[in-house]
Every structure is written in structure tokens, then in C-alpha cells.
Amino acid sequence: MSRDPSHDILFDTIEIGPKRMKNRFWQTTHCMGAGSERPGTQAHFRGMKAEGGWGTVCTEYCSVHPESDEYPWTSARLWDEGDVINLGYLCDIAHSHGALAGVQLWYSGIHAINMESREVPRGATQLSSNVWSSRTVYAAEMDEHDIQAVINMYVEGAKRAEAAGFDILEVSGGDSTLPVQFLERRYNKRSDKYGGSFENRARFYLELMTALKQACGDSCAVTTRFEVDTLMGADGIQATDEGIRFVELLSKEGVCDLWAVKIGDYEEWGEDAGPSRFRKSGWMTPFVKQVKGVVGDTPVVVNGRFTSPDDMVALITGGVADIIGGARPSIADPFLPKKIEEGRLDDIRECIGCNMCVSKFVQIGQLQCTQNATAMEEYRRGWHPEKFDKTESPCSVLVVGGGPAGMECARVLGERGYDVHLREAEDALGGHWKDVVRMPRLEEWARVITYREAQLAKLKSVEVHLGVGEMSADHVLSYGADKVVIATGARWLGDGMSPLGHAPIPGADAAAPYCLTPEQVMAGKEVPGGRVVVVDGDGHFTAIALAEMMADQGKEVTYVTCMAEVSEYGAFTLDLFNNKRMLQEKNIAHHRDTWVESITADSITLYNIYRQGPDLHDPVAGESPRNQSTKTLELPCDAAILVTSRASNDALYRELKARRGEWAAQEIQDIYRIGDCHAPRQALNAIFDGHRLAREFDSPHPQYPLPWIRERQIWQAETYPKLGDARPNIEPEP
Ligand SMILES: Cc1cc2nc3c(=O)[nH]c(=O)nc-3n(C[C@H](O)[C@H](O)[C@H](O)COP(=O)(O)O)c2cc1C
Ligand code: SF4
Structure with missing residues (x-):
């Protein structure tokens, strides 16, 4: 062209x-x-x-x-x-x-x-x-x-x-x-x-x-x-x-x-x-x-x-x-x-x-990019964003799940010359990202899907099968692929389990009408009444986006987080100050350092996570050595949206692994898992995971990354400057 x-x-x-x-x-x-x-x-x-x-x-x-x-x-x-x-x-x-x-x-x-x-x-x-x-x-x-x-x-x-x-x-x-x-x-x-x-x-x-x-x-x-x-x-x-x-x-x-x-x-x-x-x-x-x-x-x-x-x-x-x-x-x-x-x-x-x-x-790390998994990997892993080593041992690969990780993995496998079938249960590619991009302010993030969709469509060696429903282990085993990649994503938990104490919230149950997970909200489950509390134990964009969505629907919204800042990861993505301005503008009440003691159909009881005071008492078995405090704040509320933590959808992978003895008979060489199915994570890491597996697909153990070049000073190499070296004089002439 x-x-x-x-x-x-x-x-x-x-x-x-x-x-x-x-x-x-x-x-x-x-x-x-x-x-x-x-x-x-x-x-x-x-x-x-x-x-x-x-x-x-x-x-x-x-x-x-x-x-x-x-x-x-x-x-x-x-x-x-x-x-x-x-x-x-x-x-x-x-x-x-x-x-x-x-x-x-x-x-x-x-x-x-x-x-x-x-x-x-x-x-x-x-x-x-x-x-x-x-x-x-x-x-x-x-x-x-x-x-x-x-x-x-x-x-x-x-x-x-x-x-x-x-x-x-x-x-x-x-x-x-x-x-x-x-x-x-x-x-x-x-x-x-x-x-x-x-x-x-x-x-x-x-x-x-x-x-x-x-x-x-x-x-x-x-x-x-x-x-x-x-x-x-x-x-x-x-x-x-x-x-x-x-x-x-x-x-x-x-x-x-x-x-x-x-x-x-x-x-x-x-x-x-x-x-x-x-x-x-x-x-x-x-x-x-x-x-x-x-x-x-x-x-x-x-x-x-x-x-x-x-x-x-x-x-x-x-x-x-x-x-x-x-x-x-x-x-x-x-x-x-x-x-x-x-x-x-x-x-x-x-x-x-x-x-x-x-x-x-x-965060004092090195740059990473959601869209470009090869960014910063050019030298240490030798990756080129536009060039892919053709495989010397082409085989057929079944990728189960068309979310960001599965799409990226299929794309790179296709570029490398593998014969790929990407199977997605739903009618469109994108996985949970389809929900994300329908949340307020996130429409530009749809490019994660559209770019990969367009690239997959150009790859002759990749077949995309949509709307095929969830695959069973029997179906995967008999599918006829030489290798299988499971990319079935993750889900939000409906019991309020969070990083704070790693315990569910009493009364939280997404099966009840008044508790909802983000997926349920995006799937259209009714958010009852006019007063909604969004409970954020995740700290990234989902809770703040849903809080805004509820406010835009005319609800009276309260946002609660156990973290020190609203949507705390926003401090790193530079969203923080405008998140706070948005909360003010849309009259969204917010509580930080706060968690949920219990949820009922018409109220939510909150507590400050530092309510016990700073002093320690002598240890007593079965008791906290801090001051006891039962201070709480009870808010009337009609619905709670639980953005607390996620869990991998890994049941299929685990069943397949448990049936490893059957693989040889089906001529399956290996089965891998990638993305959120391996562990819930930020999308850029899920995409990276899919990309890396595909790049290293013909290595001896693709599930494990190959070593990369670590740039660091090697002992006894020359240093600049050496002790005793003079500095250039920057003092002005008298
Ligand atoms: C990761 C990152 C680091 C940046 N570091 C610098 C910097 O060192 N000096 C600077 O003047 N601007 C820096 N910027 C700002 C960019 O130069 C640029 O002004 C900004 O990202 C808007 O341009 P863009 O929309 O093309 O990204 C940085 C931007 C990013 C994304
Ligand atoms: S804003 Fe997101 S997609 Fe854009 S360069 Fe940064 S990480 Fe990549």
C-alpha cells in the first residue's frame, strides 16, 4: 500500500x-x-x-x-x-x-x-x-x-x-x-x-x-x-x-x-x-x-x-x-x-x-504499555513490535477465551505461523473488557479490542469462533489441537472478600437483589432504590467508574474504600485529582480508610479501619492487643456494588490438568494458562502474558519465561567516575 x-x-x-x-x-x-x-x-x-x-x-x-x-x-x-x-x-x-x-x-x-x-x-x-x-x-x-x-x-x-x-x-x-x-x-x-x-x-x-x-x-x-x-x-x-x-x-x-x-x-x-x-x-x-x-x-x-x-x-x-x-x-x-x-x-x-x-x-518501576507488550522488551528480550520469528515446529493450537490475553496470544501465535483456533463463548471478542469500555469515560479503551480484532481478521492462520459457549474439558480434550492455551479470565467475587483481612463482608451476597458485582451491573441486573454504596477494595478504575455511572443515573451515591485515597491507583495514572473533582462535581459522598462491617437490604454499616487506637496491650490469647472499639456509621442504603476482589475462572484449566493422563491419547502435547485465568491482574500484564507465551511457544517450558538480559554493573568492571576523580569546575570566573 x-x-x-x-x-x-x-x-x-x-x-x-x-x-x-x-x-x-x-x-x-x-x-x-x-x-x-x-x-x-x-x-x-x-x-x-x-x-x-x-x-x-x-x-x-x-x-x-x-x-x-x-x-x-x-x-x-x-x-x-x-x-x-x-x-x-x-x-x-x-x-x-x-x-x-x-x-x-x-x-x-x-x-x-x-x-x-x-x-x-x-x-x-x-x-x-x-x-x-x-x-x-x-x-x-x-x-x-x-x-x-x-x-x-x-x-x-x-x-x-x-x-x-x-x-x-x-x-x-x-x-x-x-x-x-x-x-x-x-x-x-x-x-x-x-x-x-x-x-x-x-x-x-x-x-x-x-x-x-x-x-x-x-x-x-x-x-x-x-x-x-x-x-x-x-x-x-x-x-x-x-x-x-x-x-x-x-x-x-x-x-x-x-x-x-x-x-x-x-x-x-x-x-x-x-x-x-x-x-x-x-x-x-x-x-x-x-x-x-x-x-x-x-x-x-x-x-x-x-x-x-x-x-x-x-x-x-x-x-x-x-x-x-x-x-x-x-x-x-x-x-x-x-x-x-x-x-x-x-x-x-x-x-x-x-x-x-x-x-x-x-511506582519507580520501568515503563510498561497496555497496547504494546514489547515496550521496554526490545533489548532485554530481543522483541520487535512488528517482527515475529516464524516457528520451526508449526502445530495446531486451541486458545480458549477471547479476552485481551487470549486475543493477544492468538495474534502472536498466528504471526509466528501456528495454526490457531481462538474460541470465545460469547458473541463478540473482548471478554470482561467489553464491560470495561461501556463504563463512563472508558470508551477509548475499546482500542484494546478493535486493534486485535482487526489484526486477527488479517491472519490467515487464525480462525476465530464466536458464540460457541463455554467449552467443557471433554470438548477441549477431543478438539484435536496439539497444544491448548486456557484464557478464561476472572470474575468479581460476590461476597465482599477484599485485601483488608481477606475475609468476606457479613451480609454481602451477590445472589441477593441488593448486592451486585460489576459484571452484574454491566449485565443489567437492576440496582434497586435510589441510594447506592460502591465498595472499593480494588483501588483501580472499576469502582470509581461505577460510582459515576450510578450518579449519572440519578442515584444518591456513596463511595467507600479501605485505602487512604479514592481510587488509589489513580495517583499513579495521574487520574487522582480529577477523580476527586469529579466526586465533588457529581455530589458523590466518599469515605476513605473505611470498610464495611455488614450489609442488609436497607443499610450498610461502616467503620474506620484505624478505630482501635495506637496503643498495644499485653498479649492475650484470642484477643487483639489493641484497644477495642465498636464505633460504626450506619448508612441507609438500597444497594451495594461490591468491587472488592477477583478470582480466576480456572476450573477448566484445573480439570484438564487433573486429567493429564488422558492428554497423550488425545495427542495433546501440552496445556497452558494465561492472563487472569492464571491470576487476576491488570490488563497490561494479562496481555503481556499472552504475548510472552506465544513468543516463547517453542521453548522447552513455555509456561515459564526465558531468562532476559539483566543490565547491571558486573563486579570488577571499570566505574565512572572513580573515587578521587575531579569534577568539572562550574564556578564562574571571579
Ligand atoms: C511515561 C511518561 C513520562 C514522561 N516524562 C516526561 C519528561 O521526562 N519530560 C517531559 O517534559 N515530559 C514528560 N512526559 C510528558 C510527555 O512528554 C507529553 O507531554 C505528554 O505525555 C503528552 O503527550 P502525549 O499525549 O503525546 O503522550 C512524560 C509522559 C509520559 C507518558
Ligand atoms: S497510555 Fe496506555 S496505551 Fe497509551 S502508551 Fe501508556 S500504557 Fe500504552
Whole structure:
């Protein structure tokens, strides 16, 4: 297939300072958990995007000096020769695919927690960090000497970046970093020439860009990532006021080769990396458009979960931006530009905006993606998102269950040349995900199903059988497949069993009319009366979504969770604050640190899980050593929705395993289980499980993952720096 001519504009070359980008696809700065510490993972992850056609691939935020360190979160770093070597590998791979390599120069000022370096950061004003409010994080207020020293740190970092091979030096002026702390009134309380008036507050950022341009501007593009609006109204930076005045100032001075624009600040970076529950594709466009309006020919990058080439073209022809940025779209599909170029739009694996990628990084892990099981596995497992080793021992495989894990497993088995039958009891593919995508705000998540459905339909070696009802063990054994994969999912428990105490709730029984599981709600079981309590022992999206659904149906809703936060996992996916705003807006009462003592047909009795008090008594057999307390809160209620915990639908697998003696007679070589049937889990892990099994299907024991490459320092290898090495001098000349 060839590219649709209406998309040609996306493949124009773009000049960025002294560099030329081969098209308009820019993989925007985003963290992933490898930094400079795991060079193979970093380089092959970014390199895959370069191979997939992104004209520029950027690192995550990259510390220019140990005074700004966010350990244990893994940023890139440009502190010494070791980092130059490690990040140099990324540049080499990016260049080998014709892409430019960008690095985001980062100094966090008053938000630098410095848990590794233990150094004291410098800031515009000595204030307590509002990002890490409880951690006693302050900076030392900078005098003019410090200002020059910090600019020198950036310049030293930039020179190391240049030595590593980077083409683009992007100053982070987003996520409330130091340049923004100078610019923004709420961080800058100075009364010298760096504080007070707008011009004074802009001075540090301007001097920094000027210094970088002078030091590296002939060979590298010097650009910035700027938060043009902090969404705080007149208290912060506004796109219609100081945000745009700053863009004009830097443009006039000619010290910025490209603007990559974002909104929001570090406390609430979910306004930038907006989850699809609250932000639809393109939500930043009105802000970015202001920037393009004042920078003339200087290129502007726009982000906003863009996956449709038509939308991308409209952004360019509509004068919003020159370059299409993609952080999450490039994670979900590193080959997005190539697929547009080749006119293979059906094959685009669109990001669903679930922010599971963010959530893994926020938990100090490494990025993972719901849509792309190969993300971060490029180096350590050698997986390519578009290439699959053909099997040398093709055989027939029966996959039982067409939920996310079963679909993914069947897809990859089909790509590998196995003869696959995917059998789904219901009339449509998707399993429990079909319910999920009908809950409020989750419609974009349907792409998990639609992408796989479309891919399966193209695979000649996969037959999909729908509406075939649940398979019995006898049927599986006599089906005629060489190998079997059981992917029968999981179900919500109807007795209120939860992580708290691992005990059912007295009176909870989904067989009663007044108790419902999420599946029952979505299957249309009547929710009686006007007062509903949603009981959340799960902490992810299901309970909060059902609470909103009930409120939208006009019910009086109370949300109860044993956890410290409403929909606690939302803190990791950056949904938390808007979840709270939604509860306020829809008058949904909520109780945290609270659980359920009992449920009846007309009431629910709640208790605070810390009601027993802090003191311990001497131990007495059969008694709790804490103070006894029977404090409760009884709420009248007509229905309780139990989102408490799940259990695998593994009865079929267990029966088949128990009948292992019959397999040989039926010529069955092996039977595996994947996804929620193995253990209930987040969808991305279920999908990964199906993908991994299929990738390793011809290994000796496919149920067990093969070893992967573990990047770590091996004892006695050389270290950078060595004890006793000097640091580059960043002190200004006297
Ligand atoms: C996992 C993750 C990490 C991110 N890390 C950074 C970062 O280090 N620096 C930065 O400026 N933006 C960072 N961002 C924000 C993105 O660059 C981008 O502005 C945002 O995700 C919206 O673009 P998108 O819709 O194309 O994903 C990150 C986003 C994600 C998803
Ligand atoms: S994890 Fe979700 S939000 Fe992140 S890139 Fe993948 S699909 Fe998109």
C-alpha cells in the first residue's frame, strides 16, 4: 500500500537550528525507567521508534549535575564520561535510522530531592517544595554567583550531550523546573534583577538559553520544552499573558530553535500526560496555538495523544504547530509514522490513554504499555513490535477465551505461523473488557479490542469462533489441537472478600437483589432504590467508574474504600485529582480508610479501619492487643456494588490438568494458562502474558519465561567516575 497523498505534509523535512529533521514526527521527551543506567534498554527502546519512522527521538528528563537528582526514579544523567558512553549508544542507533537524537536538560531547583547525591540544590527562592511537601526539601537561594554556576552546569552538561552525539539540546522549562521557578511568581520572591517584574523573572531562562546557544548552537539545535500555561489562572503562568510574553521574548532574542509546548505543572502533570478518562485527544491544542501565533517560522511541537493522521494534518494546516509530538502514541506504536507512510492505517496500534505507562514509572518501576507488550522488551528480550520469528515446529493450537490475553496470544501465535483456533463463548471478542469500555469515560479503551480484532481478521492462520459457549474439558480434550492455551479470565467475587483481612463482608451476597458485582451491573441486573454504596477494595478504575455511572443515573451515591485515597491507583495514572473533582462535581459522598462491617437490604454499616487506637496491650490469647472499639456509621442504603476482589475462572484449566493422563491419547502435547485465568491482574500484564507465551511457544517450558538480559554493573568492571576523580569546575570566573 502507499501513503495517502493528503498525508504527504507529515513527511516534509523541517529545519531546527543547524539540524534537519526528516519528517514531522517527534518522539517527545518521556521517561521509561532506564535513564543512563541501562544503556541497552534505553538505546533499543528509543531506537525502535527511530526505526519506526520518528524523525526525532528524545530521552527522558536528563539531569545536568548531581545537584539535581530524582533517585530512586530513574532519569537520564549527563554527569560524567560514563553517561556520555551510555547515552552515546542511543544516539548511534537513532542516527543509524536517520533520526535526530534529543536530550532534555533538567535541573529541578527546589524540587530536587537528591536522595542519591545528597547535595543541596539551588533555587530562585528558598521555599519548601510543594511537590514533595512532607519530605523537607528546600533549595539554597541563589545569588548572582550561583546563577552563573548553575548556567555553567547546564553548559557542561550540554557539552557532554554534544560529545555523546545528541543533535537537540532541549531545556526543560516544564514540570516546574528551575527556569520556570524563576519565571513564575509563586516560586520567585526575589527583589534583585532576577525577581519582581516579568522581564526580571524571565532573565535567568533567557541567559541560560543564550549561554547554551553560544556554547553549542553552531552544532546542535538549542530548544526548550515550555509549560505555557500552568492552569492556575492569574496565580501561575497563563498562555494568554506571561506564557506568551515569554515566548515572544525568547523569539525576539533568537535563542530558541524550537518550542515543544506543554501545559500544567509538576504537581499535576496529568494535565500534560492527560489520561483519556479526563482528557480527549487534542486537549492542549488551544494553548499550543497561542505559541505558534507569535514565533514565526520557528517550529512548534504539539502533543495530545495524536494517533490519527488526518488530525495531525489538520493541526499543521490549521497553523497550530509544525511538528507532531508523540509520547504515549510512540510507546503504544513505535511504528506509527511508518504505518502512515505506507498507508497501513488499520495496523496502527493506538494508545488508549490509560496511563499505565506513567503508573509504572511513578511506582519507580520501568515503563510498561497496555497496547504494546514489547515496550521496554526490545533489548532485554530481543522483541520487535512488528517482527515475529516464524516457528520451526508449526502445530495446531486451541486458545480458549477471547479476552485481551487470549486475543493477544492468538495474534502472536498466528504471526509466528501456528495454526490457531481462538474460541470465545460469547458473541463478540473482548471478554470482561467489553464491560470495561461501556463504563463512563472508558470508551477509548475499546482500542484494546478493535486493534486485535482487526489484526486477527488479517491472519490467515487464525480462525476465530464466536458464540460457541463455554467449552467443557471433554470438548477441549477431543478438539484435536496439539497444544491448548486456557484464557478464561476472572470474575468479581460476590461476597465482599477484599485485601483488608481477606475475609468476606457479613451480609454481602451477590445472589441477593441488593448486592451486585460489576459484571452484574454491566449485565443489567437492576440496582434497586435510589441510594447506592460502591465498595472499593480494588483501588483501580472499576469502582470509581461505577460510582459515576450510578450518579449519572440519578442515584444518591456513596463511595467507600479501605485505602487512604479514592481510587488509589489513580495517583499513579495521574487520574487522582480529577477523580476527586469529579466526586465533588457529581455530589458523590466518599469515605476513605473505611470498610464495611455488614450489609442488609436497607443499610450498610461502616467503620474506620484505624478505630482501635495506637496503643498495644499485653498479649492475650484470642484477643487483639489493641484497644477495642465498636464505633460504626450506619448508612441507609438500597444497594451495594461490591468491587472488592477477583478470582480466576480456572476450573477448566484445573480439570484438564487433573486429567493429564488422558492428554497423550488425545495427542495433546501440552496445556497452558494465561492472563487472569492464571491470576487476576491488570490488563497490561494479562496481555503481556499472552504475548510472552506465544513468543516463547517453542521453548522447552513455555509456561515459564526465558531468562532476559539483566543490565547491571558486573563486579570488577571499570566505574565512572572513580573515587578521587575531579569534577568539572562550574564556578564562574571571579
Ligand atoms: C511515561 C511518561 C513520562 C514522561 N516524562 C516526561 C519528561 O521526562 N519530560 C517531559 O517534559 N515530559 C514528560 N512526559 C510528558 C510527555 O512528554 C507529553 O507531554 C505528554 O505525555 C503528552 O503527550 P502525549 O499525549 O503525546 O503522550 C512524560 C509522559 C509520559 C507518558
Ligand atoms: S500504557 Fe496506555 S497510555 Fe501508556 S502508551 Fe500504552 S496505551 Fe497509551
